[in-house]
Amino acid sequence: MKINCTIILFVFAMMVGVMVTLSSNSILMMWVGLELTMISFIPLMTVDGSSGGESSMKYFIIQSVSSCMLVMSILLMLMLMITDYMMVMSLCIKVGLAPFHNWIMSMVDGLSYLMTFMLLSIMKISPIFIISFTNFNFMLLIMITLIIGSISGLNQNSIRKLMSYSSIYNLGFVFSGVYLNSIWSVYLIVYSLILMMIIYLLMNLNVNYLNQFIFNSFNIKEKMNLWICMLSLGGMPPTLGFFNKIIIFETMILYNEYMLLMIMVSSSLLIMFFYMRMSLISMMIFSLCMKWNLYVSSYVSYILLVLNLLMFPLFILMKSVN
Structure with missing residues (x-):
């Protein structure tokens, strides 16, 4: 633009x-x-x-x-x-x-x-x-959102639609924060930060569909950045996205919403599957990139890694202080 x-x-x-x-x-x-x-x-x-x-x-x-x-x-x-x-x-x-x-x-x-x-x-x-x-009970809508967002993304080839279903899935967590507590703003800010990192990488890589990852010429730094960002969006510890989900899980336990917690954990496994499918295809299958092509494209790569890996201990420290 x-x-x-x-x-x-x-x-x-x-x-x-x-x-x-x-x-x-x-x-x-x-x-x-x-x-x-x-x-x-x-x-x-x-x-x-x-x-x-x-x-x-x-x-x-x-x-x-x-x-x-x-x-x-x-x-x-x-x-x-x-x-x-x-x-x-x-x-x-x-x-x-x-x-x-x-x-x-x-x-x-x-x-x-x-x-x-x-x-x-x-x-x-x-x-x-x-x-x-509002004082509306969103429990049923949250469950529907988590299930649809996690299952519908499994058969998608378009990366934009994958990101959209991922956003719908994360809306379930955001509305859980709205329904039970006022922590929705923290979750939305952290999710937007991680999404911004992934969008930045996808814009630089110029890929629109999953099959474009199979025959790629990405260097190892670009692949590692994408992998770490996908792990973070999926909520894998010790990345930044795990902090988001652990707060919602603790809130579910605090309010005795065990049924919703079980759906969240189960749907998180499905979400992690198609995140890993996107990143592992580019890293492990039919890569056209030469093994000695390990140059660093930009310093933004280091910034992405630092934000995802080192911000999580900072949030844990802030949480323990409060």
Whole structure:
């Protein structure tokens, strides 16, 4: 993406929309922040490719329908009617929580990796923040999200769809934090950081499908970075992603939610399988890279390794202090 004044303007407006939602104490102002974020994100989707126009139109239609539902629920709320279900459903559609996730799969292949990162991380902040103020019981939706996110990604060849199903799966953990405690923000921040590392690597490697990993010319540093980031996203100790999951697991035990904990652990095994499939294919199968081609591409590689491996003990220390 070539940076120009228009892109800077829309990115700035998108971040302002997020900040308006986070800093408002009125549901109407939160809705204004949501709409500002959406209107600013749509032009960015069309920057990097011709297929972005179709994806932006799908995104606009889905978000418009959910916004109408949200406004209707706000109006009914002002009339003192019970509208929790309509409000929660509209926000779940906006964030792509299962079973309202199919619109993400239909548009994600038309987006660039940078827009995919924004869709799967930044665009989820405002709806989840509003959802955190509701008293809705998300237990059934969390279970459905964990199961769909972990199973549906097993037969995917598109890396963008894999990342999307991974995002849906991690939404189950985020909503567990919303449902039981206020720790969802920590989980979402750490997940977004790990996702940003993986998106950066995939952009540099210029791969879009799993079969492109089979015949590759990646050097060993690039493969190790991808492997460590995938381990971190899957929650393998002692990486940064393990800190995320262990906090949610401890919260499940604290609130005696053993059924949900069992589903989380079981689905984590499936998630780790297709993370490892992506990284191990590039490392072990039919590599065209010469064994002596071990040069370091950039110092960002070291930064990725340090963030994933050394941040975990720091978080453990912070947790023990608290």
